[in-house]
Amino acid sequence: MHEGNLDEDVAQLIRLEKKLQIPEGIYLSLRKQGSDWEFAIKLMVLLEAALGRVISEHLHNEAINSHCESLNINGRSGKVALAQALGIIDEAEKKTFLALADIRNAFAHKLENISGNLQDFASRLESQRLEALLKACLTVPKQMENQVSFLWRNPQPAILRSYMWIGGNNLLVALAFQDQAAERERARRHALELANYSTGGVATALDEWQSNHGLMNHEK
Incomplete structure (x- = not known):
């Protein structure tokens, strides 16, 4: 679970939106804009797209992103389990x-809820069920529950x-x-691969990589 400051979190959110090629600030706008039905749909579309993109980046294989689009979100072979x-x-x-x-x-896949709202949907749930969903949405580590x-x-x-919205954020x-x-x-x-073809060797390639990422030892 990530813990950071607000400015850094917003900057990272904007960076991810750019990578997904969606308008900057679109997730922040979801908090209040649009119907509840639109919100529930858009929320998971964004989350699933982001998850597939990060899995692809993690595996260093762009083709994985297209494959992830065909996977279910849940299940032993789903995107969440893979992540x-x-x-x-x-x-x-x-x-x-999963929550x-x-x-x-449960809400957005039912046609009658297009004009409905999440408050009415929640009011029809048993108290224990609603508590479990709210708890899961907050991404609380077990030791802090x-x-x-x-x-x-x-x-x-x-x-x-x-x-x-908080959970999605x-x-x-x-x-x-x-x-x-x-x-x-x-x-x-x-950088390490380049070292195999560089006359400067591994040290030169690593220095190049560290310089590009602001990790050089300034005491040298």
Whole structure:
């Protein structure tokens, strides 16, 4: 689970949006714009696209991205299971992904909900079910659950959309940082490959890579 400051998180979110070739700020706009039905659909479209892109970057293979588009979000062979196996997401993030997908499937996949809203949908859920969904949306590590359980106890249906947006934001920021780390690893590997053809050897290639990523030792 990623922990960072707000400015850095927003910068990472913008960077990921650019990589996905979607308008800057589109995720931030989802918090209040559009109907609940549109929100639930767009939220998971963005999350699934981001997850597939990061898996592809992590495996250093662009072809993987197209393959991921055909995978289900859940299941033993789904995108979420693959991402967790690769260490891209942790257990709490997995639960958030699945909770958001569950809500999308239960709410947005029903035609009658096009003109409905998430508050009415939440009010029809059993209290324990709603608590479980809200808890999962917040991406809370297991060791912190008791400390923040007040956030989902005795839940109010009106907060479901806000909690979903928070969960989606947590996931996208975490994926953006994972994507950046994968990019740097790909660049490092490329530098090592160049070393095989460089007269300067491994040291020169690594220096080039470190310089490009601002990692040079300034005490040299």
